[in-house]
Amino acid sequence: MSGSHYDVAIIGAGMSGLAAGIRLAHFGQKVCIFERHNASGGLNSFYSFAGRKYDVGLHAMTNFVAPGVKGTPLGKLLRQLRIEREEFALRPQKQSRIAFRDCGLRFTNDFAVLEAEVVAHFPAQADGWRSLVQAVRIHDDVSLDARPESARAVVARHLTDPLLTDMIFCPLMYYGSAQERDMEFGQFVIMFKALFLEGFARPLDGVRVILRVLLEKYRQAGGERRMKCGVARISEREGRAARLTLDSGEEITATHVISSIGFAETMRLCDPPQTEAADRNTGALSYAETITIYDRAPVTWGWGDDTIVFFNDSDRFDYSRAQGQVDLRSGVICLPNNFDYGDERLPEGIFRVTCLANYDLWARLPEEVYQADKQRWFADITQGARRFLPAVDATVLAAAQVATDMFTPRTIRKFTGHLNGAIYGAPRKVRDGRTHLKNLYLCGTDQGFLGIVGAMLSGISMANYHVLQGSVRG
Amino acid sequence: MTKDDCKKLVIDIISDIAPDEDLTAIKSEIRLRDQLQLDSMDFLDIVMELRKRHGIEVPEADYGQLASLESCADYLTPKFQAKA
Numbered sequence: 370m371s372g373s374h375y376d377v378a379i380i381g382a383g384m385s386g387l388a389a390g391i392r393l394a395h396f397g398q399k400v401c402i403f404e405r406h407n408a409s410g411g412l413n414s415f416y417s418f419a420g421r422k423y424d425v426g427l428h429a430m431t432n433f434v435a436p437g438v439k440g441t442p443l444g445k446l447l448r449q450l451r452i453e454r455e456e457f458a459l460r461p462q463k464q465s466r467i468a469f470r471d472c473g474l475r476f477t478n479d480f481a482v483l484e485a486e487v488v489a490h491f492p493a494q495a496d497g498w499r500s501l502v503q504a505v506r507i508h509d510d511v512s513l514d515a516r517p518e519s520a521r522a523v524v525a526r527h528l529t530d531p532l533l534t535d536m537i538f539c540p541l542m543y544y545g546s547a548q549e550r551d552m553e554f555g556q557f558v559i560m561f562k563a564l565f566l567e568g569f570a571r572p573l574d575g576v577r578v579i580l581r582v583l584l585e586k587y588r589q590a591g592g593e594r595r596m597k598c599g600v601a602r603i604s605e606r607e608g609r610a611a612r613l614t615l616d617s618g619e620e621i622t623a624t625h626v627i628s629s630i631g632f633a634e635t636m637r638l639c640d641p642p643q644t645e646a647a648d649r650n651t652g653a654l655s656y657a658e659t660i661t662i663y664d665r666a667p668v669t670w671g672w673g674d675d676t677i678v679f680f681n682d683s684d685r686f687d688y689s690r691a692q693g694q695v696d697l698r699s700g701v702i703c704l705p706n707n708f709d710y711g712d713e714r715l716p717e718g719i720f721r722v723t724c725l726a727n728y729d730l731w732a733r734l735p736e737e738v739y740q741a742d743k744q745r746w747f748a749d750i751t752q753g754a755r756r757f758l759p760a761v762d763a764t765v766l767a768a769a770q771v772a773t774d775m776f777t778p779r780t781i782r783k784f785t786g787h788l789n790g791a792i793y794g795a796p797r798k799v800r801d802g803r804t805h806l807k808n809l810y811l812c813g814t815d816q817g818f819l820g821i822v823g824a825m826l827s828g829i830s831m832a833n834y835h836v837l838q839g840s841v842r843g
Numbered sequence: 844m845t846k847d848d849c850k851k852l853v854i855d856i857i858s859d860i861a862p863d864e865d866l867t868a869i870k871s872e873i874r875l876r877d878q879l880q881l882d883s884m885d886f887l888d889i890v891m892e893l894r895k896r897h898g899i900e901v902p903e904a905d906y907g908q909l910a911s912l913e914s915c916a917d918y919l920t921p922k923f924q925a926k927a
Contacts, residue, residue, distance in 0.1 A: 439863070445882070448888075449884060837891060
C-alpha cells in the first residue's frame with residue numbers, strides 16, 4: 370500500500386517546519402508538512418478559551434531591529450521568505466529588566482542603555498564587559514560546523530564578577546538554553562545578539578499574526594499541509610529514510626525528510642529505533658507558566674514600564690532542572706500590554722510568569738491531584754513574581770482578575786511532543802542537521818538556532834543546505 | 844535579448860529577493876556584494892530564481908560569474924539567447 374511521494378516531507382508545522390516548507394515550495398519542490406495537532410505553531414502557538422485569545426510560548430519576538438538595519442537575522446528571514454516587514458506588524462518593547470535581589474539592570478532595544486547600566490553598577494567590570502561584547506560581535510554564530518565551547522569558560526575570560534555574570538546569563542538561558550547551568554558559546558552569542566544587541570517586539574495580536582503570514586505564504590507557494598496527521602514511523606532501508614508511516618497507518622515516501630520535532634523524538638520514530646542515541650541527548654529542562662487576565666492594564670498599578678522582567682533572588686542564579694514541582698527562586702515576567710503599540714492597545718491586562726519546573730513530578734500526578742496542584746502553584750508562582758514589581762494589595766489584584774490559565778511540563782509534553790516537556794529540546798544541538806540517515810535532517814529547536822526568528826532561520830538554512838543547494842548542483 | 848535586457852531581468856530578481864535595497868544607482872562594473880548587502884543565501888536565491896523564472900541553470904562552479912551586473916550580463920545573455 371504505497372501512497373503519495375513527495376520531494377520533501379516535513380514533520381511538524383511549527384515555525385521552523387513552516388519556514389522550511391515556504392522555501393522549498395517557493396522553488397517548486399513538492400512539499401508536505403505533517404502535523405499531529407490541529408493547530409500549527411508547535412511551541413509557539415495560540416488558543417482560544419472562554420472567548421479569550423491566549424498565546425503560548427512567545428513572550429516577545431527577539432531579534433527585533435528597526436527598519437533599515439541590515440545584515441541581521443530578522444532581515445535575512447524576511448528576505449528568504451519573501452515577507453514584507455509590515456506583514457509581521459511588530460511593535461517594539463518599552464523596556465525590560467534583569468532583577469536580582471541586590472541589583473537591577475535595565476535594557477531596551479537600544480544597546481547603549483544596557484551598556485550604561487553595566488558600567489554604572491559594575492564599574493570595575495567595564496573593560497571586561499566591552500571585550501565580551503566585542504567577542505560576541507565577531508563570533509560567527511551561523512557557522513554550521515563550529516567547535517562547541519563552554520560559554521561559562523569564555524565569559525569568565527572577560528567578566529570576573531559572579532553577580533554580573535549571572536545577570537547576563539539569566540535572560541539568555543531562560544529564552545533558549547536546553548543545557549543546565551551553562552550554554553554552548555555559539556548559543557550564548559545567538560541569544561546575546563537576539564536579546565541585547567537586537568531586541569524585543571510583538572504584534573498587537575501576538576504570535577497568531579506571524580503564524581498567519583507563514584501559513585498564507587506556504588499556501589500561496591503551493592505547499593501541502595496535513596493536520597491531525599502525525600508521523601508514527603520512519604522506516605530505514607540502506608541508510609536512508611525509505612518510508613514514513615502516518616498515525617493513520619497510511620504510508621508515504623519522500624526524497625528528503627526534514628524533522629522539526631526534536632533529536633530524541635526523531636530518533637525514536639526511526640525503525641530500527643535509535644534509542645541509545647536518543648537517551649544520550651534528551652533535554653530535562655521544563656517550565657510552568659501562569660497567565661492572569663485583568664480587567665485593566667497593568668499600568669494602573671505602576672506596572673506600565675516593564676515589558677519583560679528576568680528575576681532571581683538566590684545567591685547564585687541556578688538554571689537547572691527544578692528539584693520541586695516548580696523552582697520559585699527565579700523566572701520571567703511578561704507584560705504584553707507594555708509593548709509600544711502607539712494608539713492601539715490590548716483590550717485587557719495580561720500578566721504572565723514563567724518558572725523552571727520538574728517534568729517527572731508533574732507527569733506522575735493523578736488527574737485530580739494535578740488540577741489541585743495547578744491551583745496551588747498558580748498562587749505561589751504569581752505571588753513570587755510580584756516581589757519584583759511595585760507592590761499592590763492582593764485584594765486589589767483579585768478584584769481586577771477576570772480569568773487565569775496555566776501550563777505545566779505536562780502541557781508542553783502534550784502539545785509539542787517534547788520528551789520530558791523539555792521546552793528547548795536536547796542539550797547538544799546538531800548544527801548541520803545531519804542524522805544517521807542520509808536523507809533525514811533536523812531543523813528547529815534541536816538544530817540550535819534559538820528564538821522564533823532562530824527557529825524560522827533554522828528551517829530556512831536546512832532547506833537551503835540539504836535540499837536546494839543540492840538541487841542546483843544537480 | 845540584449846545585455847541591457849538581461850541586466851534588467853537580474854535587477855528584477857534582486858528587487859524581489861532584497862526589497863529593502865535601493866537598486867536605482869547600481870553600478871554595472873562594481874561587484875554587487877560591494878554595493879548591496881547580499882550574502883551567500885541571497886546569491887543562492889538569484890540562482891534559484893533564474894532557474895524558476897527563466898529555466899536558466901547556473902552550475903555552482905560558475906557562481907563567480909554573477910559577481911557584478913556586467914559579468915551577469917556577459918555570462919547570462921548567451922544562455923537567454925540560446926533559450927529563445
